[in-house]
Amino acid sequence: MKRxxxxxxxxxxxxxxxxxxxxxxxxxxxxxxxxxxxxQLAHLLFCGAMIFFIYEMRGEKLQRYRGFGYLMWGCGxxxxxxxxxxxxxxxxxxxxxxxxxxxGLSERLVMEDWETWFYYITKIDHFALLIPAFYLYxxxxxxxxxxxxxxxx
Amino acid sequence: MISLPFFPIWFFQVLGTLAVLIFSFLSxxxxxxxxARDPENxxxxxxxxxxxxxxxxxxxHATSHIIQELINHFGQSPTLWRLRRIFGGFDSIIxxxxxxxxxxxxxxxxxxxxxxADHHHLEETSHEILALNREMEALVMERTMSExxxxxxxxxxxxxxxxxxxxxxxxxxxxxxDPTRAWLSTIAEEARRIEQMVAxxxxxxxxxxxxxxxxxxxxxxxxxxxxxRPEVSAKNISLVTxxxxxxxxxxxxxxxxxxALSHLIRNAVEATRPYGKIIVRTIVEKDYAKxxxxxxxxxxxxxxxxxxxVPFYTTKIGGTGLGMVFVRQIVDEHRGVIALDSKVGxxxxxxxxxxxxxVDKAELEAPGPSAGPQAPPxxxxxxx
Numbered sequence: 001m002k003r004x005x006x007x008x009x010x011x012x013x014x015x016x017x018x019x020x021x022x023x024x025x026x027x028x029x030x031x032x033x034x035x036x037x038x039x040q041l042a043h044l045l046f047c048g049a050m051i052f053f054i055y056e057m058r059g060e061k062l063q064r065y066r067g068f069g070y071l072m073w074g075c076g077x078x079x080x081x082x083x084x085x086x087x088x089x090x091x092x093x094x095x096x097x098x099x100x101x102x103x104g105l106s107e108r109l110v111m112e113d114w115e116t117w118f119y120y121i122t123k124i125d126h127f128a129l130l131i132p133a134f135y136l137y138x139x140x141x142x143x144x145x146x147x148x149x150x151x152x153x
Numbered sequence: 154m155i156s157l158p159f160f161p162i163w164f165f166q167v168l169g170t171l172a173v174l175i176f177s178f179l180s181x182x183x184x185x186x187x188x189a190r191d192p193e194n195x196x197x198x199x200x201x202x203x204x205x206x207x208x209x210x211x212x213x214h215a216t217s218h219i220i221q222e223l224i225n226h227f228g229q230s231p232t233l234w235r236l237r238r239i240f241g242g243f244d245s246i247i248x249x250x251x252x253x254x255x256x257x258x259x260x261x262x263x264x265x266x267x268x269x270a271d272h273h274h275l276e277e278t279s280h281e282i283l284a285l286n287r288e289m290e291a292l293v294m295e296r297t298m299s300e301x302x303x304x305x306x307x308x309x310x311x312x313x314x315x316x317x318x319x320x321x322x323x324x325x326x327x328x329x330x331d332p333t334r335a336w337l338s339t340i341a342e343e344a345r346r347i348e349q350m351v352a353x354x355x356x357x358x359x360x361x362x363x364x365x366x367x368x369x370x371x372x373x374x375x376x377x378x379x380x381x382r383p384e385v386s387a388k389n390i391s392l393v394t395x396x397x398x399x400x401x402x403x404x405x406x407x408x409x410x411x412x413a414l415s416h417l418i419r420n421a422v423e424a425t426r427p428y429g430k431i432i433v434r435t436i437v438e439k440d441y442a443k444x445x446x447x448x449x450x451x452x453x454x455x456x457x458x459x460x461x462x463v464p465f466y467t468t469k470i471g472g473t474g475l476g477m478v479f480v481r482q483i484v485d486e487h488r489g490v491i492a493l494d495s496k497v498g499x500x501x502x503x504x505x506x507x508x509x510x511x512v513d514k515a516e517l518e519a520p521g522p523s524a525g526p527q528a529p530p531x532x533x534x535x536x537x
Binding site: 043101123135 | 207252
């Protein structure tokens with residue numbers, strides 16, 4: 001069964017990779033394509049789910065437990081990350097040919113306008129925000145596990 | 154023109170990707186431990202699924218960004234672009250899965266909570282039924298034993314009278330020098346002693362405080378109604394009481410009757426629409442003290458009325474189907490009769506008749522329990 005599934009998966013992958021191409025010139029999603037909208041909407045849905053999760057936890061007054069407190073902060077940052085990603089993707093896909101100078105590690109981005117500034121900031125945020133978000137999520141779970149050890153079921 | 158290095162972006166990219174991978178896998182380890190500890194806990198299951206979503210997200214996100222970097226460094230490769238797009242699409246899917254997990258578990262949590270509340274309610278009801286059952290068993294056993302003992306005492310007394318009477322007659326007819334006189338004297342003496350013992354026992358048995366005490370039926374009904382008044386008011390139902398002007402004092406079990414009445418009145422409240430009416434009435438009718446509970450509720454069709462007293466028959470969701478069975482058993486224990494008259498759309502009337510042999514006629518006319526303890530019946534009038 002597993003072998004068959006692996007065969008089907010690799011077949012689909014090969015079909016996707018080696019099928020005739022005509023629009024691969026730029027960007028992983030071209031702004032305006034169906035994929036780009038789906039991706040942006042998925043980010044917004046993810047953001048909405050995080051906010052809903054926080055709302056639910058607050059509704060149940062779970063913030064009094066330290067573990068849930070961390071989870072709420074983690075989810076809050078993830079919601080922010082999603083909004084940041086939506087802005088970042090819009091800027092990234094909106095203009096593909098940015099002016100770069102240098103090579104390798106010394107490569108630099110020329111700050112032509114405010115859009116490029118936003119692009120630069122959101123690009124850093126895209127990775128920087130994920131670190132505290134996942135750390136807080138992990139810490140929340142760890143604290144919940146410890147708290148639940150001493151609480152009656 | 155200002156230019157900024159790309160290095161901070163790469164730095165955070167590497168650090169962020171690694172951190173997300175590490176923390177998501179560590180989180181999965183924690184949730185797996187929680188699941189192993191308590192596999193039936195809905196919260197742990199939810200967090201486990203959510204964390205699994207985050208693990209897939211971290212792997213997919215890392216892969217798509219690594220491919221992006223490969224494209225940046227090794228130039229435009231159609232295969233790499235395709236992979237980048239596939240993983241970009243996969244990212245979209247996983248975001249939707251995470252959102253769906255949260256929304257799905259929200260519904261599951263509501264169901265789980267309702268199930269827990271129902272379970273709690275069932276447990277409480279089960280405890281109540283168990284306690285009631287024990288009480289009923291004890292009551293039946295005590296009364297049966299008491300009746301048997303009284304029956305035996307009654308049965309012994311008559312032969313004893315005969316033995317005592319004849320032994321005394323023989324004693325009178327026997328010469329004072331007859332050696333059997335001493336034996337006859339002992340027989341007569343012992344028969345008299347047993348007779349005295351039986352008389353004492355009967356007197357004690359009749360005086361004994363049992364499950365049935367001197368209680369006022371009006372008082373029991375009034376107390377029960379006071380207890381349920383908040384439930385009646387909450388539904389804006391008008392509660393009309395019409396009690397017999399004199400106390401209906403009799404040998405009743407206050408607790409059991411309150412249980413039965415509470416059940417009947419709650420049923421009436423449930424069946425009656427807001428702003429409806431429930432009438433509770435007590436009267437004396439020939440040899441019975443009659444209690445009626447009449448509501449203006451939705452009523453029941455004849456086929457339901459027929460099965461009301463059948464054990465485990467219920468029309469309520471989560472009902473046990475034992476409530477009315479216990480009500481009838483309680484009325485039976487009071488040697489009473491319960492009747493139900495119901496018309497769909499018109500309402501239901503429950504009538505309970507408690508016989509006077511249990512509610513002594515003399516006691517009906519008594520000023521009430523506060524006037525002092527009632528004397529036990531001299532003869533079998535108040536007993537079976």
